[in-house]
Amino acid sequence: MAKKVTFESYEYADVPQKFEAGTMPFAEIIAFESLIEFLERANMQKMFSYEQELLHYAEKQLNEIEGLYMMGSSADKEAVISFHIGENDVKLLEKYLNERHNIFVRAGDLSAQPLMKLLGVKGLVRVSFSFYNTKEEIDFLVKALKTYLRNK
Numbered sequence: 454m455a456k457k458v459t460f461e462s463y464e465y466a467d468v469p470q471k472f473e474a475g476t477m478p479f480a481e482i483i484a485f486e487s488l489i490e491f492l493e494r495a496n497m498q499k500m501f502s503y504e505q506e507l508l509h510y511a512e513k514q515l516n517e518i519e520g521l522y523m524m525g526s527s528a529d530k531e532a533v534i535s536f537h538i539g540e541n542d543v544k545l546l547e548k549y550l551n552e553r554h555n556i557f558v559r560a561g562d563l564s565a566q567p568l569m570k571l572l573g574v575k576g577l578v579r580v581s582f583s584f585y586n587t588k589e590e591i592d593f594l595v596k597a598l599k600t601y602l603r604n605k
Contacts, residue, residue, distance in 0.1 A: 458566040500584040504532035507582040507591065514595045520602045524577060532582040535563075541605055543576040546598075554597045 454471055457464040465471045511534055515523055523536045537543060547560035560578045562569045569576060580594065 455564065455566070458564075459570070460567050503584055504582055507586055507588065508532040508534070510588055511580070511582065511591045511594075514591060515598075518595065518598055518602065520605075521598060524572065524574075533579060534581075535577040535579045537574045537577050538602065538605075541602075543578045546578060546601055549601050550594075550597055554593070556594055556597060 454466055454473055455463065456466040466473075508530075512523065512526070515521055515534065515536065520541075521536055521538055523534060525535065538546060543560040547558055550556040550558055558578050558580045561576045563577055563579055582591075
């Protein structure tokens with residue numbers, strides 16, 4: 454929806470991107486009852502603990518990659534890691550991970566242009582983990598990132 458965002462102003466994207474957030478999430482609304490039922494049966498604390506375990510593992514593995522710069526730390530946060538790769542284009546990395554390795558991440562300004570400006574980066578890659586992910590998947594991501602950076 455946004456073309457440019459600053460602390461002072463906001464500029465809309467061109468049509469049709471301007472309206473991308475306008476459709477109601479009908480499928481999600483219908484499925485919400487099933488989600489509530491699932492969450493009532495699930496052990497939320499156990500899932501959260503596992504996600505934190507994955508987060509710490511991923512953070513340790515990613516810290517060892519030369520040329521990858523993580524933002525923030527894993528202390529008391531959701532299982533999400535944001536990083537950049539220096540001057541390299543994070544959108545190209547997003548495309549590489551998706552097309553070559555079936556790894557889906559988000560990259561770019563992440564709808565946070567003022568934050569990117571404040572951090573002094575052109576964009577970030579965001580990877581998130583949930584109870585259905587594994588350490589082996591993190592290892593697969595790390596291997597793909599190392600290959601990408603080695604070939605840059």
